[in-house]
Amino acid sequence: xxxxxxxxxxxxxxxxxxxxxxxxxxxxxxxxxxxxxxxxxxxxxxxxxxxxxxxxxxxxxxxxxxxxxxxxxxxxxxxxxxxxxxxxxxxxxxxxxxxxxxxxxxxxxxxxxxxxxxxxxxxxxxxxxxxxxxxxxxxxxxxxxxxxxxxxxxxxxxxxxxxxxxxxxxxxxxxxxxxxxxxxxxxxxxxxxxxxxxxxxxxxxxxxxxxxxxxxxxxxxxxxxxxxxxxxxxxxxxxxxxxxxxxxxxxxxxxxxxxxxxxxxxxxxxxxxxxxxxxxxxxxxxxxxxxxxxxxxxxxxxxxxxxxxxxxxxxxxxxxxxxxxxxxxxxxxxxxxxxxxxxxxxxxxxxxxxxxxxxxxxxxxxxxxxxxxxxxxxxxxxxxxxxxxxxxxxxxxxxxxxxxxxxxxxxxxxxxxxxxxxxxxxxxxxxxxxxxxxxxxxxxxxxxxxxxxxxxxxxxxxxxxxxxxxxxxxxxxxxxxxxxxxxxxxxxxxxxxxxxxxxxxxxxxxx
Numbered sequence: 001x002x003x004x005x006x007x008x009x010x011x012x013x014x015x016x017x018x019x020x021x022x023x024x025x026x027x028x029x030x031x032x033x034x035x036x037x038x039x040x041x042x043x044x045x046x047x048x049x050x051x052x053x054x055x056x057x058x059x060x061x062x063x064x065x066x067x068x069x070x071x072x073x074x075x076x077x078x079x080x081x082x083x084x085x086x087x088x089x090x091x092x093x094x095x096x097x098x099x100x101x102x103x104x105x106x107x108x109x110x111x112x113x114x115x116x117x118x119x120x121x122x123x124x125x126x127x128x129x130x131x132x133x134x135x136x137x138x139x140x141x142x143x144x145x146x147x148x149x150x151x152x153x154x155x156x157x158x159x160x161x162x163x164x165x166x167x168x169x170x171x172x173x174x175x176x177x178x179x180x181x182x183x184x185x186x187x188x189x190x191x192x193x194x195x196x197x198x199x200x201x202x203x204x205x206x207x208x209x210x211x212x213x214x215x216x217x218x219x220x221x222x223x224x225x226x227x228x229x230x231x232x233x234x235x236x237x238x239x240x241x242x243x244x245x246x247x248x249x250x251x252x253x254x255x256x257x258x259x260x261x262x263x264x265x266x267x268x269x270x271x272x273x274x275x276x277x278x279x280x281x282x283x284x285x286x287x288x289x290x291x292x293x294x295x296x297x298x299x300x301x302x303x304x305x306x307x308x309x310x311x312x313x314x315x316x317x318x319x320x321x322x323x324x325x326x327x328x329x330x331x332x333x334x335x336x337x338x339x340x341x342x343x344x345x346x347x348x349x350x351x352x353x354x355x356x357x358x359x360x361x362x363x364x365x366x367x368x369x370x371x372x373x374x375x376x377x378x379x380x381x382x383x384x385x386x387x388x389x390x391x392x393x394x395x396x397x398x399x400x401x402x403x404x405x406x407x408x409x410x411x412x413x414x415x416x417x418x419x420x421x422x423x424x425x426x427x428x429x430x431x432x433x434x435x436x437x438x439x440x441x442x443x444x445x446x447x448x449x450x451x452x453x454x455x456x457x458x459x460x461x462x463x464x465x466x467x468x469x470x471x472x473x474x475x476x477x478x479x480x481x482x483x484x485x486x487x488x489x490x491x492x493x494x495x496x497x498x499x500x501x502x503x504x505x506x507x508x509x510x511x
Contacts, residue, residue, distance in 0.1 A: 008372040009034055012219030014190060014209060014232055016041030018167050019341030019358050020225035021174035025065040026362045028181040039178075040186040040209065040217055052281045052288045053081060053268045053352040054162040056100050057444075061359040067177065073505035075173040077284040078165035080266050080497065082139040084351065088272040089457055091405045096456025097267075098351075099135035100160030103448045104483055114451050115468040116476050118435045118461060125477045129455055131484040133448075134491065135160055139267045143494035146504075155490050162352070164268065164281045164288075188212050193236040201373070205336040206232055220372060221336055223365075224343045233329055233339040240330040247398045247420065248326040249297075249411070250276050250348055254304045255290035255320050259313035264498040270350060272404075273306050274298065275411040279349065280312075284507050287313055292348055297411045324348070326394075332386040333379050338365055345390050350400060353393050356444065360389055385442075392443045395424040396450075403428070403457040428459065435461035 011027060013020050016039060024039050031037060062072065072078065083099035090096070104113035113132070120126035130136040134155040138144060147159040179185060192210040196202050208218040209232075224232035233239045245251060260282070269280040276293030291307035298306075304319040328345030332338065339345075340361045347353060364385055368378050402420050406412035420428075427438045431454055437447035495503075 008220035008370065009036055010219040011035065011037045011221045011223070012209065012217055013037070013039040013223045013225055014041075015225030015227065015343075016171060016175075017225065017227070017341075018171050018355060019227070019343070020223075021171040021178060022061070022065075022355070022358050023223050023225060023340050023362050024178040024183045025067070025174040026061065026359075026366065028178045028183050029064060029066050030366055033182070036184070037178075037182070038184045038186060038217060038219070040188065040190060040211065042189045043187060052167055052283065053084075053164050053279070053349070054355050055352050055444075056160050056162045057356055057359060058162055061363070064363070065174070065177070067173075070505045072170070072173055073163065073165065073501075074507045076165035076169040077286075077507045078163050078505065079264060079282055079284060079501055080144050081162040081164050081268060081352075082135040082144065082160070082266045084268045084270055085139070086270050086272075086400070086453075086456060088406075089270070089277075089400060089404060091458070092408065094458075096452065097130055097133075097136045097139065098449060098452045098456065099130075099133045099139060100162065101133065101135045101158065101448070102160075103129065103451060104132040104480075105155075108479075109471055110467040111465050112437065112447070114437065114447075115435055115464045116471065117480070118464040119468050120473070120477060120480060122464075123473060125473065126480060127484055129452065132480070132487065133452075134487045137487055137491045138494055139265075141491050141494070142263050142265060142497050143491055144266045144497040144500050145494050155487050161266075164283055166283060167355075186211065186215070186217060188215075190231060193232060195236065202336070204237075205374075206236060221338070221370065224337055224339045225341055227342045228324060228346070230329070230339065230343045232337045233332075233334060233343055237334050237337055239334050239339075241325075242327045242330055243325060244327040244347075244394060245325060247394065247418065248348060248401070249294045249415070250292045251324060251326070252295050252300070252303070253290050253292045253322045253324070253348075254300065254307055255288070255322060256307060256311070256318070257286045257316045258289055258311045259316060260284075260286055261313045262498075263496070264501065266497040268352065271310065272406070272412075273310075274409045276303070277350065278307060278310055284501065286316060287311075290349075292350070294411055297409070328387065328390045331383050332361065333365075333382045336374060338382075340365075344386065347390065347393050347397055350397050351393070351445070353397075353444070357389065357393065361386065388442055389444065391421070391423075392440070392445070395421050395427075396445045396453075398424055399428070399450075399453060400457070403454065403459055405458060428454070432459060432461055433463075435464045 087095045148156045151157050188211040190209045191212050194208045196205045196207045206222045208216045265282050271278045275297035278291045281288035293303045332344040341358045401415040430436045
């Protein structure tokens with residue numbers, strides 16, 4: 001028992017970038033001496049660095065890592081994000097908004113706000129869904145301010161938001177904070193991974209990594225942040241990979257930054273093309289752009305040409321091709337190695353989940369931080385939760401592809417016809433029946449998100465729940481009118497997004 005409960009001391013993070021330095025930032029905020037945290041990375045090994053859009057839980061991570069919001073946004077050329085605009089995803093020429101936060105107001109009546117909206121819409125008495133979502137209306141007006149917790153009962157009390165920022169600068173900012181807390185960085189390439197060959201409970205564990213310089217970096221717990229390569233989790237421990245490309249056929253992205261253009265929008269835009277989609281992410285000093293696509297349906301040159309054709313500013317670099325395979329490791333934690341970020345799995349960036357999956361991988365590791373004995377039950381539970389998180393995100397992304405009505409390309413027709421995961425089919429069938437939104441504990445995307453995407457891509461329920469008819473039509477319509485007018489009045493007093501950024505977190509050198 002004494003040996004099992006013996007604390008481990010040495011944590012080694014292999015790889016930098018967002019995954020490595022987010023791990024270091026969070027762990028260094030929690031672990032105090034005698035714990036030692038060491039990160040090894042090579043400047044010669046480039047990082048992908050296109051994960052510039054986030055979702056609201058990033059604010060909780062920054063709080064855990066003790067990151068000041070204004071300082072971090074200045075350091076990363078960051079802006080604010082109220083949601084994502086989707087263009088051409090249902091049918092060509094259509095667009096909809098997936099905003100952060102709730103829809104309408106908390107239910108005063110027996111069923112969810114959306115049930116009354118469905119009923120009013122059928123009677124021609126409801127406005128479009130956006131009118132009841134403050135983040136959507138603020139985004140369309142190009143306005144933003146921080147939430148006002150002091151304004152109880154106002155839509156501004158808990159305005160949902162996230163960030164756009166330069167992922168490379170974010171890693172640099174986290175490195176500065178982490179090193180100030182005692183994290184040791186070692187520059188260089190790892191050329192060999194050494195496993196423990198002694199018989200016993202730690203046989204087969206990673207003992208050390210050998211640097212190109214010959215130095216051995218020994219540790220008790222190793223975090224694999226080496227990206228798709230999976231130096232520890234795959235190359236050393238040979239952990240299998242579950243391929244999801246039959247559900248998510250895009251396998252490449254081409255990325256390029258472009259000059260800033262006005263206005264400075266407080267949202268990401270995703271525009272569907274013939275065999276994939278294009279992202280647009282506005283930062284203070286530039287716009288991040290990329291085209292995610294299926295190489296089976298379009299060539300690299302054609303994909304790059306499509307991206308460049310649809311930029312709204314002058315490109316600042318040559319397009320860069322990134323190859324990936326959607327899926328996840330069969331085990332994110334194996335022996336004494338925990339894979340974080342793309343070494344654990346990858347779901348394409350359609351809903352800006354990459355940094356969140358890093359965040360949750362680290363947070364759940366902290367929650368179950370091991371003794372030197374590495375309890376198999378705790379490891380199994382970590383892996384169960386990791387799988388659950390990835391599958392929930394996967395299903396939400398698959399929803400976007402499957403729920404299209406485009407007939408202009410083989411790619412989109414195949415997505416509409418494909419067999420989808422059983423849990424996703426259940427959620428779609430439930431909504432199509434009565435407009436019910438599945439309440440799934442642990443799902444990153446809550447009911448309002450599913451509502452906005454399903455409605456935005458034209459999934460229409462056959463009816464609504466019976467108790468939605470208990471309230472009179474005129475009473476319900478008057479209540480909805482009050483909600484939409486209150487939201488409109490709140491949006492009208494918000495400052496322009498660019499002006500708020502200028503006053504709150506403007507970076508030197510930004511336009």
